[in-house]
Amino acid sequence: MAVSLMLHFPLLLSLFFQSSSSSHNSRFSLSVEKPEDVILSQNGVFSAGFYLVGENAYVFSIWFAQTLAVVWTANRDRSINGKRSSLSIHRTGNLVLSDAGQYEVWSTATTSSLPTQLILNNNGNLVLYEHQLRGSKILWESFDFPTDTLLPGQQLTRYTKLVSARSETNYSSGFYKLVFDDENVLTLLYDGPDVSSKYWPSPWLKSWEADRNIYDSSRIAVLDSLGGFSSTDKYNFTTSDYGVLIQRRLKLDPDGNIRVYSLQNNLWEVTWQAISDACIVHGLCGADSTCVYDPREGRKCSCLPGYRVKNHSDWSYGCEPTFKLSCNKKETTFFKLQDVELYGYDFFYKENISYSDCENECIEDCECRAFQYSFNHDGLFQCYAKRVLLNGRRSPDFRGTTYLRLPKTKRNNVSFFADEEFAQDNGHICSVKLDRAYAKRHVSSFLKFFLWFSVAIGLVEVLFISMTWFYLIRTKQKSDGNQQGYNFLSPFGFRKYTYSELKQATKGFTEEIGRGAGGIVYKGVLPDQRTAAIKNLHDDNIGAKRDEAEFLAEVSIIGKLNHMNLIEMWGYCAEGKHRLLVYEYLEKGSLADNLKSNTLDWTKRYNIALGTARVLAYLHEECLEWILHCDIKPQNILLGSNYQPKVADFGLSKLLNRSDQHTQNFSVVRGTRGYMAPEWVFNLPITSKVDVYSFGIVVLEMITGRSPTMMGGQSDKAEEAHNERLVMWVREKRKKMTSEEEGSSSSSWVEQIIEAAIGSEFDVEKKKMETLANVALKCVEEDKDARPSMSQVVEMLQSHEDDAS
Incomplete structure (x- = not known):
């Protein structure tokens, strides 16, 4: 009995720390296991809480209390378990949705040191307030992040969009979007797995032929409480019951049509719709x-x-x-x-x-x-x-x-709409019932012994890493004989896919969107219709051991991280010799692609640099472990729809204990030629400053448009033969211009290095580029101790933003 208690003691100790930390960091919490945990609006019209969408699958939503019609969902594409999941406000001012007490699924990404309060207003707007001495300030509100519904008074703007549900029973994101297009016109789009197209207003009509105004760039559309709709492109309408003050909602339905619903006699009646002929909507019946x-x-x-x-x-x-x-x-x-x-x-x-x-x-x-x-x-x-x-x-x-x-x-064997083999009388989208398996922790006797041993030597952090590592090895050993366990939740909170599922999703790995030393990345469409980037690690016999190590490192590291500028991982496959990772797909591609096509203005480039710096500061200084990326380059910085940067590819990252930040514990040189710090070449201790150096090279490339890999020779005798050419060229330009134009503006030297293709925009952003160039040169100092930390880089860039505002 005493031995059993000793073996369980480390596990109990870790659970105690988790529990106490949770109660300390949050002042408000809703539990998925308590149906009574619901937020009500003061007028009783709206409710907010956990909404059942499948077998043990829940989302946090807002709905009409009387009819249960959902109007907003926080985590529509990532449901949570019915056990130990919660919504809570942390002491940092962040509203967080947690899955099974382990993983952060969604958050408002807000911060506040003042008291905060979550209130559901009478108009259906869920608002997170910060209480100040002279009133309250809104930190976040659901009206700014609509899903498929607009409520009266809620604005659709240039920064928001409606996205339909996949079907009437599957609330995840579907294929249809209501947005303002580049001509300021309110538009319906079909954004399918393979193609995208506009279908409303009629795509064969010019904007003015469809009676739309393209000259108002404010881009605002709103439905009022009486049933009147107005948009800045002059598209206006009134519902059939206009003038009556009743409950209404405008919804982009799964069939791609916009409809206004009015509550009459406890039933939702359609009082307006955009499209009368359903077949005008693209993609409803699929190809062929x-x-x-x-x-x-x-x-x-x-x-x-x-x-x-x-x-x-x-x-x-x-x-x-x-x-x-x-x-x-x-x-x-x-x-x-x-x-x-x-x-x-x-x-x-x-x-x-x-x-x-x-x-x-x-x-x-x-x-x-x-x-x-x-x-x-x-x-x-x-x-x-x-x-x-x-x-x-x-x-x-x-x-x-x-x-x-x-x-x-x-x-001679076919006739139009005659043979039952070819004619199908079913135009309905499928009814998919979501399913969420609860991830129970399993601790074998060996792991219990390992936990005891780890606590005995005081390595609590190593304990968690080892549990993850051994769990994956056990899964790999069982994968060849039993493939039935791949559809449940992994220890990291991701879905485990079979190789056949991912092969089908990528159409046999046909659409390649990127490649590197670690593997090839393909575009695919998952069974739930989400577009994903699927990385297939090399599976040749020579590199099998190395690939498996990269795979386990990438999964275990990403499982511990959460940052708005990090690529989101959705799942993985460990089946036989196959190792695959499933990531979110970012439609704008990599920073490298955008630099080649000159699609980035100076503001975007500055914001990309700032976002990348923030996530590196998070990796270096805010995680429990000390994490080096080791391969920062434009190809590993991906861009979302609004050009928000997301750092990807952790196959070369290194996870170490914070007490051992000066180490040479790297068996091979890591990184990409042109972006590597001198420490790699001269076998010096590796610290977080290698990422700082790579970041500086990337920033110089963004400013100059010159790739460091194209400025050096072909010799392998020294890495700095590549990146040093770019650094020295920039330094010489600064030195020459400041000496020739003494007393003139210090920013004049930057004009000599900026990319010529978009140099005409430079005057507006001159100060930003000067700041960015000076920070980059500090980052690429040969002496690692002379380089700033990434948190200092963030401070320097943010201080410029504060001065400008």
């Missing part, structure tokens, strides 16, 4: 299909002749061919589809062309799958050739015909 709309029967999706449905429960997957096309012209024929239009994605268009010439154009191209032949209002015939068959719609209003390419052997 057609949509037919009947006002009485609704929408009907059908596969094209010779095609069959992919997923009988979800038409968004579309159809697939039951044949293979040949390039042999003699084996090809065309099937006439009267009144059928396949909108968009033409690989060529020709006007005033005969039918036979149009047909020959398609036959000559082996990838041509159909062509559209119609005539316009001027009486000219038009030919549209298609390699992809999307947005199919059958309508008597379409003045044209589509000719579908088929093998001659198949032509």
Whole structure:
């Protein structure tokens, strides 16, 4: 009995510290295990709390108390467990949603040293207030982060958007978005797994032809309490019950249509909708299909002749061919589809062309799958050739015909909308029930002994790292014989995928979006329809041991980190020799790609540098462990939709104890030529200053547009032959200009090094670039002790921001 208590003592000790820390850091908390933990608005109209969306799957939402209609969700794409999950305000002023008492799923990312309070207002706006001596200040509010619904008085702006749910039963993000486009026009977009397209207002109309005003850049749209909607692009409407003061909501539904719902006799009635013909919405029936709309029967999706449905429960997957096309012209024929239009994605268009010439154009191209032949209002015939068959719609209003390419052997066996193999009378998105497995901690006898041993020698931090490490090894040993355990929650809070799932998600690893020493990154679409970046680590026999170590390091490190400027990891695969990591996909790509295409103005470049500096300061100084990235370069800095930087690729990172920050415990040189600090070359002790140096090189590259890897020779005898060329060039420019123009503005030297492609914008951001250049030169000092820490870099950059404001 005494031995048993001794073995359990370290585990009990760690649980005690976790519990006491939680109670110390939070002053407000809601528990998912207590149904009575609900926030009510003062008028009783709205409630906020934990909402059940599947088997043991919950989200934190706001809903109408009377009808349970959800209007906002915090974690729609990452549900939490029904055990030990909570929402709490920490003493730092941050509102945090935690999953199973272990992982931070969502937060407001706010800070305050003053008392804070969370209030659900009568209009349905959840607000986090900071109480000051002269009143209250809003730290965060849900109205600034809508999901798929706008409430009366809630504004849709240039910084916000509505995103539909995946289906009526799956609340995760779907394919449809309501946003202001680049022309200041309120627009509906289909943003599918493979393609994106605008469908409202009519894409073939110019903005002014659709009665939209493009000259007001304020971009604000709002629904008022009486049922009137107004937008700065002059799109206005009133609901059918306008003038009556009742509960309303404007919602972007899973079918891609915007509707206003009014509560009448305890039922939600549609009192306005944007689109009357449901088939106008893109992507509803998927590829290789057609949509037919009947006002009485609704929408009907059908596969094209010779095609069959992919997923009988979800038409968004579309159809697939039951044949293979040949390039042999003699084996090809065309099937006439009267009144059928396949909108968009033409690989060529020709006007005033005969039918036979149009047909020959398609036959000559082996990838041509159909062509559209119609005539316009001027009486000219038009030919549209298609390699992809999307947005199919059958309508008597379409003045044209589509000719579908088929093998001659198949032509006589198909008839349009006749065979049950090709026609499917189901236009509904699938009903997906979410499932969340509760991740229970399992401690084997060996781990208990290891815990006891670790506490005995005082290495509490090593204890947690070792538990993670051995759990992954045990999982790897069992993966070959038992694949049934891959869909539950891992010890890190991520999903474990099978190799076949990720192979299917990436279409056989076909769309490569990046590669490096650690592996190749592919774009993929997960089973829940989220677009992901999937990194396949090298699995050759020579590097198998090294790859496994990189895989375990990357998973274990990222599992401990949480920062707005770090790439978010969603899952992984450890099956046989396969090692894969699943990350969020950032549509803007890497900093390297954007620097090549000159898409970044000086403000964006400054903000990217500041965001990168903040996350490196977090890694170096705010984590329990001392974390070095060791491979900071533009390729590892990814950009989100608003150009917010996110640091990625921890395959080369190093996790050490804070008491051992001067170490040579690196078996191999790490990093990328051109960005490596001199310490690597001269075998000096490695500290966090290697990341500071790499950061400085990246900043110089952002300012000058010159890559350090392109300025040096091809010799391998010294790394500084590459990056030192760039550093010395910048230093010489500063020295020369300050000596020649003594007494002039100290920023004049920066004008000599900025990238010429966007130099015309420099005058506005001169002070920013001067600050950034000086900070970068401090970071690339040869002597590591002369370089600032990353927290000092953040202070220098932020002080400039404060002075400017």
